[in-house]
Amino acid sequence: MPPPVAGLYVDPEFPACVSSLVGRGNTPLSPLSDRITWLRPQEISPSPHLFPENSRDALGKQGILGDCWFICACSALLKSQPLLHQVFPADQHTWEHQGYTGRFTCRFWRFGRWVEVTIDDRLPCLGHKLCFSHCQDQEAFWLPLLEKAYAKLHGCYEALWAGQVADALVDLTGGMVERWSFEFAEESFREQMLSKMLDLKERCAMSCSVLRSIEGSGDPGQFHAFTITDIQHGKMKSGQSLLLFRVHNPWGRNCWEGSWQKSGTKWALMDHTESSRFLSQIQDGEFWVEKEEFFQEFNEVTLSFPVIEKDHIQSIWTGSLLSHTQQIYGSWVIGQNAGGSRNNTSFSDNPKFWLRVREPSEMYVTLMQRPKVGLGAPDNIHNSRKLQHEISNNVTPIAVGLHIWKVEKRRLNIQKIIQTPPVAGTSSHSYDRQLHLRCELLPGYHLIIPSTFLRDTEGDFLLRVLTNGPISLSEITSNKPVERASEDVIPGIWETLELKGQWKKNNSAGGSRNFPSYHLNPAIPFCVPTNSQLVKVTLRQHNQQTLCHAIGFHVYLAPADGSLCLLSQEPCASCIPHSYSLEVSKTCILASGQYIVVPSTYLPDQECKFSIFISTKTERKPIKSEETLGKILKEVSVISLMK
Template sequence: MPPPTSGLFVDPEFPPCVSSLVRGGGTPLSPLCDRITWLRPQEIFASPHLFPENSTLGLGKQGILGDCWFICACFALHKSNKLLHQVFPPGQYTWKDPEYTGRFTCRFWRFGRWVDVTIDDCLPCLGQKLCFSHCQDQGAFWLPLLEKAYAKLHGSYESLWAGQVVDALVDLTGGLVERWSVEDAEDNVRKKMLCRMLDLKDRCAISCSVLHSKEGSGHLGEFHAFTITDIQHGVTKYGQELILLRVHNPWGRSCWSGAWGKNSDKWSLMDKSDSAKFLNDLKDGEFWVENEEFLQEFNEVTMAFPVDEMDYIQSIWTDCPLLHTQQLHGSWVKGQTAGGSRNNVSFADNPKFWLVVKELSEVYLALMQRPQSEISADCTHRSQLRSVISKSYPLYAIGLHVWKVEKRRFNLQKTILSPVVAGTSSHSYDRQLHLHCELSPGYYLVIPSTFLRDTEGDFLLRVFSSEPIILSEITSHQPIVKTSEDDVKGTWETREVKGQLKKDVNAGGSRNFSSYCLNPTIPFIVSSKTRLVRVTLKQHCQGKHCHAIGFHVYMVPYDSGLSPFVQEPRASCVPHSYSPEVSMVCDLCPGQYIIVPSTYLPNQECDFSVFISTKMERKSIQSQETLGKILKEVSVVKVMN
């Protein structure tokens, strides 16, 4: 009899019920939900353990969930204990420990930082067996627990039904991942790919995919991912040299009947001792493929960059450690910094960055977009925001271009019309893309863009290099309303509202985060006699440390039951700027409004003041502040000439 499970932790944010399995249906998983039960590992296996007792049984099997892409990416953890312990922190209490509570924590790299995801160990089963991922050692449970944490991060198991190996590898490693198209590559490029795969097979995870079915030598499926577990040289009795790739199907069964399939006559061309070495090593779902046949049957290869003993990412092309790295967040904002591709005259409006290279350097520039409606990592553990779950994460077509300039004072329009030093050949619907280049010392202009103008989104720009570099944003002046001298003359009344942004209370971050609605709101009224209002947000910096700040102005809906956040802002002082204060003049229609100050990232604490200025003869602003101790109002009168 299994030990009792009452009193153990049950995750209220991702409970063992149908809502954690599906969020809207549309996949083959939905009809099976009524048959799925939730069991803890000690109810499934007599003596459960986290990791396989025999490391050769560490390969994962897929189950009935269509997440082969995630299972294949987990092979990176099977190859590296360092990565495994990063994602599955050691020291957690398991089923044999008296302190065991049924709670586990996993980590994933999301948009620039590692995020903890805590779950219970109730796992979906059909009958008494796991119905989703599991290890070949059926008593090892690290993989189904990691899969559950990843499902929680995405909102449901159903959200994992389809995806990209490249995205899962980034989430599990926090590094760089390269994807190669096999079928479109020229012969010399294919040879170069195969050479690098041979060199790196023991140091990094390699996956391959079939994107469309072919009339080939096996039933490889369509849109299906596999893992390359080994690459070996072989020689026939007649001296013919071979390169054989060992491929693992996460279905856990062989689907290959090609020239070097398990029961093929081809093995008789080798000495028995040699063929035995190849065949005896095969695990469930594995098969050998000769390199030419591999290039015919598979469409893509995905390779994670290796990490050396010092935790530095290594270039997959030169083996050079990328010792220097920097990253910056940014946004494409409609009407301001969402300039679109180079086909648009507004391309120069896109966010711009300086990259200063000090020595001849191998450089990788990685651009990652935040999928729309994705849950902020800061909100993953907030029960009040559990309902903010996105069924799918649509992506925009993004691109990245780099120019070298002679000095920092340059003609922007002439530069962007000149040839690039490096750039994407086309905008692509990828979550992350990167450029690889060798850059000489000097200044470089870097511009990330979406294909269509006025496409709003959030992005992360990372640079990895072999030599020292400096990455910084090229700041621009905040847009203001044009005013005449008569407009600004006279006596203005300024009301100062002081407040604090506090971690886990009201520091909700920018609109790119679901926690944005937690930010303070400062109400005010615009009368029919006044339209121009100057709003200034000042952060009280400690020393020289400033957060990126900005604000939005919303009109309060006439229907009191509606939230102001359901509509677009009437004025926006963005993108967020690393400066002590930001300001703009707003041309507003009469009505009730709120100002929402924010830092770019959530949970960044600071004291702030919001100054609301209007002419005294136009009685236009009436404070209705109701935030108690967090905010207090000070009245100041200024004379503006």
């Protein structure tokens, strides 16, 4: 490593050493970390500058770090000069200025507020070249400096190895993001989204991702993110019109082998003038994709809302300026308010909030989980020494949901309200770090309940409301009177029995009813009393979220003679298909009597301990909801080794 340049700032919190590169050391970056040196821009380039004159030359290229998701999100800053200066303040002394000190400050929107991260400008290199992100103009250093600040925010560079474009867009804009999956979408939905993308292409950052292995001519890479840099109409010699997407690969080199690649055969179907116009617009790493190929090769599009002014976001659906914003922090705490989804009888225990709408408004209600990162979001990160050096953003976030009811505040009956359909709600609980509901609400009071899918799941969250009309947001606290349900509305008392068991290989892990070994599964008896009809059976496996087995159960009426033949007797209640979830449950109406519940994994010989909860209650009016669990998010990270 060359000696440091005398008199320049050295960041003591994020030193130029291996600890700032890797944390757990479980990525391909670890074997290379000892070979990486740290150089300042003037030691890398003869004429370093922050930004190139041509904004197209500011596009990012990915190095040996798998952070294509972050590089794609940085395109949002190139769409808006005010937003760029919000994240990368313009009044900083650079290498051309007399006041240059080697110190730079960047800002990120973290969990409800903008925080500052200050770094020195020593950057990781291999062979005197940047080994992580860099720009098309390799003498422009805004992107590698921003990447370093983002790495410091997360504890180390390795913490950026894989992630969601949507999360980085929120961190860079302070706004909202939508993800549109095209994989199983109907043609009408695709056309609607295309029209919206054409309308917003100049104002919004757009990214497309590959989240599966692809077979075919394109094969742009699995679990990889790309930037959509333009969408244009073209015309064939035959007069037929077509739509072409200009896509940028963060690898910074051509990898596209589709029919519209630079040397593709379809360009001959255009007039020479028309084809030359398209081909002259692409640079290293860019390629054109026809609409049909686009839907075939890419799984989803991520799009950010335009930020018109500081913290003023524009709706992508109506164009309204969401100039009224309120936010409030909350937590789910075990034993207090971690009530779980509407599938659980404890749903009403969740945190509750008043939203008062004063005039008809377009409304966006967002729910953000606290980012699971090393540093968190202290008020002054540049003065914090809490570098925990963990790749904690690899921890799977919890599944969360959000529901809103229109209510009469003075006559609120929580138990009665939650049994009615909400005016807006998430269709399933999602693992997204930030989700939002778009709705048009009438004046009056509304009840907002954020929830986790599983009860007794702890976490911190930020509830944020953005709208074009005046609102007020407040929490319903214990000292505010809330009328509880009377006995004539919901009579009876829930009683819950917990039973424990275990699936053991070659013993009691018989698998589902598809297998002849099903009869080996534990058969757990229980009784429905004469004064009870509603029964809820919950199966919880004691396993890590990432190692979940697919689980389910069947309930059988116990025969009087005790001779139960599981494969020949039809169950009277079932919780299937088997689900890769820590907990599954089923509420059913059973006549009084003796029953047997048989929990199972889908495949035989899968070992795990479990608990069965049998809850009974008399004549309870069931909540008309069956909440579902969304898919685990697939992160993107693909690397390109520098040659």
